[in-house]
Amino acid sequence: MSGPRPIRYRPHHFLCSLGFQGKGYSEGFTANMTAIVMGRLRATGGDATVIEVTGATDDICAPCPKRRGQLCTNQDKIKTLDRAHAAALRLEPHETLTWGEAKGRDKTCPQYCDACFSGEYPVAPSDQIAKGFAMEAAE
Numbered sequence: 001m002s003g004p005r006p007i008r009y010r011p012h013h014f015l016c017s018l019g020f021q022g023k024g025y026s027e028g029f030t031a032n033m034t035a036i037v038m039g040r041l042r043a044t045g046g047d048a049t050v051i052e053v054t055g056a057t058d059d060i061c062a063p064c065p066k067r068r069g070q071l072c073t074n075q076d077k078i079k080t081l082d083r084a085h086a087a088a089l090r091l092e093p094h095e096t097l098t099w100g101e102a103k104g105r106d107k108t109c110p111q112y113c114d115a116c117f118s119g120e121y122p123v124a125p126s127d128q129i130a131k132g133f134a135m136e137a138a139e
């Protein structure tokens, strides 16, 4: 594979990127996510952008004020979200796929999360899972 290195994404950020509306946890977070989502994924030819799936903090998390090393201050809830999205989108750790391929897998997820980036916590897991995410019972 040639070109720029893949963007590293944890599973639930695929959906966050679909619904991103330019809001975030801090100026640095929002600037970084805007550069990735608007500057690459939604730019002309953005569907060809290569993404690598990771189970830990990723390129969206990097400047987030809630990041604590490889973990998140909401780690338990984030882990639940990641599991649900990985199952719904059939994502495997270290898998690489294009943004266009990822969007093609988005059959059961809503197109955006109403609560995303509008409150203290970015999304409402139970609401989203109730809308159709396949939830793994345990690790």
Ligand code: SF4
Residues within 6 Å of the ligand: 057, 058, 060, 061, 064, 065, 066, 067, 068, 071, 072, 073, 074, 078
């Ligand atoms: S809240 Fe947690 S999972 Fe979300 S971007 Fe920040 S560090 Fe990453």
